[in-house]
Amino acid sequence: xxxxxxxxxxxxxxxxxxxxxxxxxxxxxxxxxxxxxxxxxxxxxxxxxxxxxxxxxxxxxxxxxxxxxxxxxxxxxxxxxxxxxxxxxxxxxxxxxxxxxxxxxxxxxxxxxxxxxxxxxxxxxxxxxxxxxxxxxxxxxxxxxxxxxxxxxxxxxxxxxxxxxxxxxxxxxxxxxxxxxxxxxxxxxxxxxxxxxxxxxxxxxxxxxxxxxxxxxxxxxxxxxxxxxxxxxxxxxxxxxxxxxxxxxxxxxxxxxxxxxxxxxxxxxxxxxxxxxxxxxxxxxxxxxxxxxxxxxxxxxxxxxxxxxxxxxxxxxxxxxxxxxxxxxxxxxxxxxxxxxxxxxxxxxxxxxxxxxxxxxxxxxxxxxxxxxxxxxxxxxxxxxxxxxxxxxxxxxxxxxxxxxxxxxxxxxxxxxxxxxxxxxxxxxxxxxxxxxxxxxxxxxxxxxxxxx
Numbered sequence: 001x002x003x004x005x006x007x008x009x010x011x012x013x014x015x016x017x018x019x020x021x022x023x024x025x026x027x028x029x030x031x032x033x034x035x036x037x038x039x040x041x042x043x044x045x046x047x048x049x050x051x052x053x054x055x056x057x058x059x060x061x062x063x064x065x066x067x068x069x070x071x072x073x074x075x076x077x078x079x080x081x082x083x084x085x086x087x088x089x090x091x092x093x094x095x096x097x098x099x100x101x102x103x104x105x106x107x108x109x110x111x112x113x114x115x116x117x118x119x120x121x122x123x124x125x126x127x128x129x130x131x132x133x134x135x136x137x138x139x140x141x142x143x144x145x146x147x148x149x150x151x152x153x154x155x156x157x158x159x160x161x162x163x164x165x166x167x168x169x170x171x172x173x174x175x176x177x178x179x180x181x182x183x184x185x186x187x188x189x190x191x192x193x194x195x196x197x198x199x200x201x202x203x204x205x206x207x208x209x210x211x212x213x214x215x216x217x218x219x220x221x222x223x224x225x226x227x228x229x230x231x232x233x234x235x236x237x238x239x240x241x242x243x244x245x246x247x248x249x250x251x252x253x254x255x256x257x258x259x260x261x262x263x264x265x266x267x268x269x270x271x272x273x274x275x276x277x278x279x280x281x282x283x284x285x286x287x288x289x290x291x292x293x294x295x296x297x298x299x300x301x302x303x304x305x306x307x308x309x310x311x312x313x314x315x316x317x318x319x320x321x322x323x324x325x326x327x328x329x330x331x332x333x334x335x336x337x338x339x340x341x342x343x344x345x346x347x348x349x350x351x352x353x354x355x356x357x358x359x360x361x362x363x364x365x366x367x368x369x370x371x372x373x374x375x376x377x378x379x380x381x382x383x384x385x386x387x388x389x390x391x392x393x394x395x396x397x398x399x400x401x402x403x404x405x406x407x408x409x410x411x412x413x414x415x416x417x418x419x420x421x422x423x424x425x426x427x428x429x430x431x432x433x434x435x436x437x438x439x440x441x442x443x444x445x446x447x448x449x450x451x452x453x
Contacts, residue, residue, distance in 0.1 A: 004034045013072050020084050035080035071111035073147045118145040122152045124270045138165040147171045175209040259372040269342045275365040277343035282307045287338025294452035296336045296379035300388040307344035312337050320422035328445035336377045340392035341366045367392050381452040386421030415451050419444035
């Protein structure tokens with residue numbers, strides 16, 4: 001007898017998993033199963049399905065469940081049946097996922113790869129704009145290639161944790177009110193206006209969801225993302241910029257693609273595949289500051305908070321830098337701040353992500369982006385904060401203690417200054433030594449600003 005499975009939504013992975021287990025235990029073959037989405041009703045037509053003769057103890061590899069949880073977000077109508085067919089086959093072919101050339105496995109992996117790419121594109125290019133009378137509330141309209149809104153929304157909740165936002169898509173709408181994520185049905189692209197009228201349209205439908213989450217709102221406090229410092233939103237790159245970034249970010253020759261703007265640098269850094277650090281980072285972190293700046297500061301790499309917010313020097317080292325800049329009389333808004341390496345290199349210790357120093361090869365691969373920033377910004381003075389930054393700026397190791405406190409001529413006619421990294425100052429255990437190093441740091445920043453004038 002044919003079994004019809006009625007799932008609650010297009011991304012009802014829990015319902016699909018429950019039905020698949022029940023059907024497999026009752027030995028209902030894939031060709032005897034119809035999968036549909038109707039938003040309600042009984043999961044299976046026959047709730048009294050006989051499972052007594054089922055293959056007790058049968059389990060599927062964790063790798064498959066991870067694959068299925070991603071592939072089920074694909075828009076193909078075949079995905080439910082395909083994944084159940086794989087479960088059916090795994091009972092007889094335990095090594096199926098490792099077998100090369102299998103069409104079912106290949107199709108499932110292709111679905112998962114397309115979903116992952118759609119999620120990355122949403123994270124990179126969803127453009128949030130502040131309300132005209134409430135800059136703490138942001139709106140974005142985005143049409144993803146696959147149903148990734150619910151999966152990607154927690155990323156934006158971390159990124160805009162101190163703000164509020166609505167991410168509107170045809171599949172679902174995600175709303176962050178500062179305390180919890182709320183999801184509502186998707187918006188019809190034919191009804192959703194663009195441009196200046198989007199704000200009024202949003203107010204008429206969703207403004208009430210921005211009230212703080214209550215105890216019965218359905219938001220589990222344990223599921224709320226960690227709250228990093230707020231970030232300023234930036235406009236989505238144009239298609240021209242995206243195309244240029246895609247050409248520049250993968251395997252183009254270092255001298256074969258011209259980057260003409262900081263917008264292209266930002267887009268390209270987020271897509272960069274020139275080394276493997278992108279695999280474990282949340283996003284690429286490009287520089288921040290004026291497109292023409294007299295002074296450029298170069299650090300080592302983004303830290304944990306920078307990786308979450310997408311901005312350089314916003315964590316503890318950034319606070320130390322801001323304090324020293326103020327004492328040195330250097331206005332940070334007039335300075336371009338960046339890093340030698342644009343992705344966060346780290347290792348996990350429990351739930352914490354611990355900084356790891358980038359390798360020379362990673363610094364060399366990423367220097368292409370720094371060189372483009374230098375060429376576009378044209379600073380008169382570049383300050384290398386720490387040994388990794390010195391290696392990137394000067395293309396050779398330069399011990400800090402022996403070389404700080406004076407200017408070094410760079411090939412592009414800029415002056416270079418070497419000094420301590422702010423994070424080093426946070427780690428010096430001896431009180432007197434820390435004060436001396438901090439005084440030297442402030443003096444080096446003051447020297448650099450005087451040279452830049």
